[in-house]
Amino acid sequence: MKYTLKQLHYIDVAARHGSIARASQELNISPSSISAAIDVVEQDTNRALFERLPSKGITPTRYGLTFLGHARELLKANRTFEAALSDQTRRISGSIRMGCFTPAAPILLPIVARSIADNHPDITIEFSEGDAPQLYEKLLASEFDVAFAYQSIPPQPNIEFIRLFSAPPHIVLPSTHPLAKSTSLSVNDIYQEPMILLDLSQTRDYMFKLFTNEGLTPRIGYSSKSAEMVRSMVAAGLGYSIFNLKPLKKQQYMVGDIVRIPISNAYQSVEFGIMYRADTDVSSVDQVMIDTCLDLLRRGAFDGAVLHTATKI
The missing domain is CATH 3.40.190.10 (Periplasmic binding protein-like II)
Structure with a gap:
């Protein structure tokens, strides 16, 4: 099996979008390039990665879900490797895939993104929003590296939670x-x-x-x-x-x-914070995100998101 990281990345993005066309728009490549990457794997394994649904896009098969789990672990390991190399020059670079609870996204993500852009310009962030169960599912499927959400009650197994603040x-x-x-x-x-x-x-x-x-x-x-x-x-x-x-x-x-x-x-009252998979290593880029959020918390950047007294805001 000779799959390139680029091919695995194409397949991962297509799975996240459930559409080859939308994946090609994000990656700025032709749909045929993504289809070719999928074909290479399917021909090599003699197994289908996706079901093609007319007018509805693509959805992973059972085998496809297993393949994607391994592929995402490999892609994350590569991001960790690249970030570790950049650490040698004291300037961290790489990408992070971040999920966020939809109602909280416009309140908190711009603050975090602005801080990352100012202090770590070589880090890129891929944002995705969703409901809490979607975030837990995608985090455990390695589609996200970290996620912003309320703490699940009871706590989700295999997910670490770092509290940022209580939200009554x-x-x-x-x-x-x-x-x-x-x-x-x-x-x-x-x-x-x-x-x-x-x-x-x-x-x-x-x-x-x-x-x-x-x-x-x-x-x-x-x-x-x-x-x-x-x-x-x-x-x-x-x-x-x-x-x-x-x-x-x-x-x-x-x-x-x-x-x-x-x-x-x-x-x-519920707790709001950062989540990541407990059974994977935290990359240097992931750690930058966590440290940035904790620093913003110490500086009071999130204080206005929680109500303490009656207000018209």
Whole structure:
């Protein structure tokens, strides 16, 4: 078997996108080059790596998933090797594949990316967003090197978690709401009103637990998988919502405005941090990412993402 790292990289990117066409756009090469890399492996092994689904792209076969697991380990080992060589000249270079919980991405990733660009210009970051279960799955499949997410309860096996901060939940109300000037609220105060739910699997379960622990059931008025859509609907006076993180700066909405109020009985605070696979070595590039986040934490760069007192931000 004589596969090049370039061919394995092409196959990995195609698998991540589920599409040869989208992979070719990311890699800036022709689709035929990616197809050729897949063909080389399939002809050599006499096994199919992917199922071709008309109009739906490609999806790995069972054998393909096994092959991808080994290929990704080899690709990461190569990145670690290249980073170790660059360490000899005291300037770390390489790439890191980073996943992030979708609602947190626009709040935290720009800060991290700016710091990396300023202090480690030879490091490139490949961002990808997803729901918590997707992040855990892709991290364990070696599709990500590290991920930003809330800590899973119970903790995921084979995943190391480095805590950055606690994120207690808070209630988001229209600025015109009768309770908008409150300094704190309980879910008992608002459960009978329509809730606009951020409809992501683990988030949904967490939000419902805030109510069921009090013997209550929320009344869902609307739901969306977009945090910004949820906030905009609250601003328009269509209901309330609950979040753990908030934008660092004041947001503008087409209709209305919002206020954020701490939950007085918020014992369901969650931990937010960095995750990586426990059974793989942390490369020097991965360590730069971890150290950068911890340094930003010490300098208070993430402080504005968590609500401590009632605010209009």
